[in-house]
Amino acid sequence: MEQFGKIKLNEKQLKSLKTPCYIVNETKLEENLRLLKYVQDKTGCKILLAFKGFAMWSMAKLVRKYLPGTSASSVSEARLGRHEFGGMLHCYAPAYSQADIDEHVKLADHIVFNSPGQWNNFKEQLKKYPQIKCGLRINPEHSETDTAIYDPSGPNSRLGTTLKNFEANIQNLEGISGLHFHNLCELNSDALERTLAVVEEKFGFYFNKISWINFGGGHHITRPDYDIEKLVNIINNFKSKYKLDVYLEPGEAIALNTGVLVSTVLDVFNNGMDLAILDTSATAHMPDVLEMPYRPYIENAGEPEKLAHTFRLGGVTCLAGDVIGDYSFNEPVKIGDKLVFGDMAHYTMVKNTTFNGVRLPNIYKFNSQTKELTLIKEFGYNDYKSRLS
Template sequence: MNGRLECAFEPFRVRTPAFVVDEGLLRENLAVLADVKEQTGCRILLALKCFAMFSVFGLLKTVLDGTCASSPHEARLGREEFGKEVHTFAAAYGEKDIRELATTSDHLVFNSFGQLEKFGSLALRTAASRGLALQLGLRINPEHSEGAVPLYDPCAPGSRLGIRRKEFPGKNLEQISGLHWHNLCEQNADCLERTIAAVEKAFGPYLPQMSYVNFGGGHHITSPDYDRQLLITLINRFQDKWNTLVYLEPGEAVALNCGYLVTTVLDIVAGDGDIAIIDSSVPAHMPDVLEMPYRPHIIGSGAAGEKPYRYRIGGLSCLAGDVAGDYSFDQPLQIGDKLVFSDMAIYTMVKTNSFNGIQLPSILLYRPENKKLQTIRDFDYGDFKTRLS
């Protein structure tokens, strides 16, 4: 995970807790993705599972070609709010999902031959009856791990994600126009290079009949150390070799380092050391910190022991492990201070929950041209209550 050393807006202007997304930083990421598209002709989709702040879709769709969805709800959001192409993949579908997805998706990707055989024709018929041109794809498992954390490695032993090579012989691929894989997580282009070699070796006989191949997400394209030139070379080489169109579907790379979670220190309690309690919660507002796990960066902080004043930063919930980590600061923290966590646009808003009834963070957009902070959405008791019954 990356961290910015500063934010362009003044945190004291923000009513907390709140996510703030900086539109200027999104534009910088889009420029990088636009360059990849220009130099390859590939298509790039936004992975909604990572970032689905639809108030900025107008900006994102100036560069990106559409969205990739993991469920009927995400596909509908992509169709209604983004437009352009919608590609959907889920580990399995029910019949109701298929009937809906056939009308909201342009590409529907199956995770098994069993599901393709059961639902492929139904999906195509449903789409055709509405005058829609649906295409079907298969998710393959390249059986090539690149060292991602096992929780995020779809090629880990025992994975349920993707069809293995040994299942292909004798299968009917007539309805299939694309293959899809996803095996990377915050990784560089050398990992993609080795993955492509593994895919070509295993699935080479099937590639010539595919009009598109989707390389999935996990490409950290907008990270400063990413080898963009290698990515461009790999895409061009693959497209030329197999006479096909490459899709990428990054989530992180689109909004990497573009957002913040602004919080306020509510209390400072004495544990084995000083603990600052903020008006946020790690499991409710930044659950990946516990899931991955990682230590999010707080602007102006250092590692524990690096600066003179050391604090553990903890959240509001009952969970004993509701702790972001141990940090140090140049000045003692005071009740009322704002603490700004960086890189909080991705896998946050899409994952928040109201555990313990904790207030959901507002969603704000910062526009650098006029230094305006626009509140896009506040949440209240009604949002908590309507998810219960």
């Protein structure tokens, strides 16, 4: 088995796997982190891990070797950041309740508000915590992605403050020391360049009133064709022009291509076409396959009809639409076969559910240098039960 993350298991390790399971390659994770460190070293920017993409806290020590902190979007993520990772903690959420803010003030270094109204609600309380830097999320109303559910700049978006709302509330922004925008999704540095030009054009007049800016996530920095030198130039030019501290908070880029999801075939039969049922699930274990939607890579499989035997791969929940997709193979798929899905470390463990009582995939880590495979977490009935009452 050799694919995304250079995970190569020997026969004994392969036999010992309790599927479904994620295997995350810490060696590949470290490679990604080194690249992010390179960007920080070349620019002086700070890169924070956005938990919404990857929150594997058993890797906290490794992550913190290279990144100064984390970015949270809920009290639970903030607690994970403060207590498991340490370092700097940025918080942003589309809205905070009073209870959320009461927790965040104990945890955060930066709190970003989504609207002037939210800032107004909490600014008096925040005055008691002068060490916390407060920011406002702006919406540049500039779209870079075609996938509507991942476009914070689409029409009638609830995410961030548009220029119109910003200007209408400008007299209430005293105490706001930074701006935040998040506009990208799996994009290269040219998309950042275009977005930043719009941000400067619309909100640049306010840059002399702030000391920091957060460029959000969606920067696919660790993808092989990502133009890192362009990113370095963009940040350096921006910093020399405005003298602002620059933060980035990618999630996916940290864990990109670092892990796989291994599943076992439980049944095969024909109903107008060959079908296989796996011990994993699109809806429960890899929800982006249905949400994004996208077609995951499977080791040794091709597009339908490309290889001799085409199968529709379905999940183990009762949802009719729990279908991963149609794939072709050199040999017919058999009960007991292991299928390996690529690039499954991000937006899976953080999103998966116990729908239908389906067990969550176990979590292993692998080290390419020592070839060691370690079972970090095994899930079972209690994980299902504890979410219900």
